[in-house]
Amino acid sequence: MYTSPIPPGKDLKLFQPKKNTVLVSHGRPPWYGEDGKHIGNAFVIGVAGGSASGKTHVAREIVRALGSIPTVIILSQDSFYKYHTPEELALAHANMLDFDHPDAIDMPMFVACLADLKECKQSNIPVYSFAEHQRLAETKYLYGATVIIAEGIMALHDPALRALYDLKIFVQCDSDLMLARRIKRDVKERGRGVEGILNQYLRFVKPSYDNFVRPTSSHADIIVPGSNNAVAIELICTHIRRQLQERSNQFRERIAIPHQYIKSNSGSSTPPPTLEDLNLTVLPNTPQVQGILTILRDRGCSRQDFVFFVDRLSTLLFEHALQHLPYVPKTVVTPVGADSHGKQLDASHICGVCIQRSGGALERGFRRVVRDVPVGSLLIQSDLTTGEPMCLQVMLPVHVRYRHSAENTWVFLLDAQIGTGAAAFMSIRILLDHGVKEDHIVFVAFLVARGGGISVLRHAFPEVKFVCAAVDDEMEEGWLEGVQDEITNPGGIGRKVWVMEPGMGQIGEM
Known part of the structure; x- marks a missing residue:
């Protein structure tokens, strides 16, 4: 894990984009048996829902409610937007590029990174800049997750992603409330204008929700309201703790x-x-x-x-x-002009x-x-x-x-x-x-x-x-x-x- 331990109850350690979160509470116990082999994978949760429905809020509330569970990661789908060409960048800055279509997400990379983390391997997550509408050259190193929460509007869309989840959640929210939240978020966090936000919403966001996002609710194990969801979160956390207890190992x-x-x-x-x-x-x-x-x-x-x-x-x-x-053989010439046969590090x-x-x-x-x-x-x-x-x-x-x-x-x-x-x-x-x-x-x-x-x-x-x-x-x-x-x-x-x-x-x- 690339972050330092964070005491329970303190603010979470965030890295860009801010939806990606790593919380380290008290450390991770053995995830392997006496033969050195893995005895169980990390517990993976998929959280889907419309834009600004409260997916990230639900994910963070699950993290906070889990308390002393060691090393929980929130992995945002937004990190996996595809790299854009100069022509696509021009459309993006004019609010004319569809970021809400499944094709906008690099699904194979999303699946590969999530699969590595689930199998207790390290992964290097791409970093996406909303201000520049571009995937950056840098990556963020992640390792050691016990619980992984993958959230995004298309988190339940791809069958390969769904196959990785131990629990699938859909966050349901009123359309008017989602629009109000989106306007407030994009103005404050992403520097967008209200007119551009509305145009993008009507042109891309709403049709994508109706055609691609809402139908994925049929794959969910549980549907959580986008607000006043404390009871649902507590039920989810109880299930997670029970599953982790079954995977614990002491030897x-x-x-x-x-x-x-x-x-x-x-x-x-x-x-x-x-x-x-x-x-x-x-x-x-x-x-x-x-x-x-x-x-x-x-x-x-x-x-x-x-x-x-x-x-x-x-x-x-x-x-x-x-x-x-x-070491491999190597021959050098000595100061007196003679060959000397030796070794060099390989x-x-x-x-x-x-x-x-x-x-x-x-x-x-x-x-x-x-x-x-x-x-x-x-x-x-x-x-x-x-x-x-x-x-x-x-x-x-x-x-x-x-x-x-x-x-x-x-x-x-x-x-x-x-x-x-x-x-x-x-x-x-x-x-x-x-x-x-x-x-x-x-x-x-x-x-x-x-x-x-x-x-x-x-x-x-x-x-x-x-x-x-x-x-x-x-x-x-x-x-x-x-x-x-x-x-x-x-x-x-x-x-x-x-x-x-x-x-x-x-x-x-x-």
Whole structure:
């Protein structure tokens, strides 16, 4: 998601055109299973109705009524007007171009963008300027929707669009009220004159409503009045919450210490995997590496020493991790005129992605080893009651935001340690949703817990490379005081957590 989190009850974050809205409340829980595959798509709602019938108002009221539902997107059909030729622009500025006919909308692009968002992939939405009557060169990046509301006069017209909707709504409104609203809106927001608005309405808007828009009400699951519709909106939101509850998924406890939950054929718990089973790339255990890890594990280590040796260790890690990038033979001529046969990097794009907060500790080492490449970030935090990872913010490098370039991009994922593997799991899934190839992902961490979620990660994503400085054997269960929930913690002790031993503590707090 390209916006920052917005607390519930605050104004929505808008981007041009203003009908397109993204609301991030408290983050998105896992949308995948333990095998790394999607378990359900985003919930998609189509909202149609006449021009100025109140479609956008209904969509925004649904968003507000949903409250704490994470990441809701309102996607306006107006963004998908076709690109206009100079001749069409002249007609548009003279109010002589029909924007209310189905042919005015780039339906294949609308369907493609909506299908990507529904399938939990990223999409790049076109931006349309009403003042210029033209689609702009820029696009807006969207990712991570739980609920998508597609609204527009033709939202229910195209069969391919209707096939994507989980719920279809038609907003019905009196014609006189729609005309009054349209005049007020176009004068205030689009700089139009009243005479031009009336001419356009009589020539294009009213005939289009009678011929194309109103007949689509027969496809609606529910018809909502254009005003005084609070009861209808509450019924819709109740249905949405029920559908999202059925799609929810929680499995962090099962991947935290998998050998305690995965049973063998005899019914007993399976033993923790061996290092050979995990197929990790571990930094050679030299005296220098042993000395650095000893300093970092020391509870009495000063902050200054901690930062210095974290930088040293991360530099060594990334120098070791570069072996996973592709190389091709290259011959150069030395200063003495002799040929030297060597290798050169064969990667179109390279970038880094920090899993905040602790992943930031590796960023300086990454930049020292891999120069002049972009570094993005993922903000993933644990839910206070369930402990499940929550995707709060996605800020990825530009090469990853477009699928045609993402598939040729090599990504280094940076995190301090892989314990339960929940944040690592979500981060990898996000990159795959953007089109990054699984074998183009290199996950670099200081520590990996052998008895933690790494075995589930290796099973779900066998082609991802994992590079670490050391492997700790133990993951111990504990309880986080101060977080009590009668559903997940009926005894009121607190939320269950898992701690690596010997570990290095909470690196993100140093």
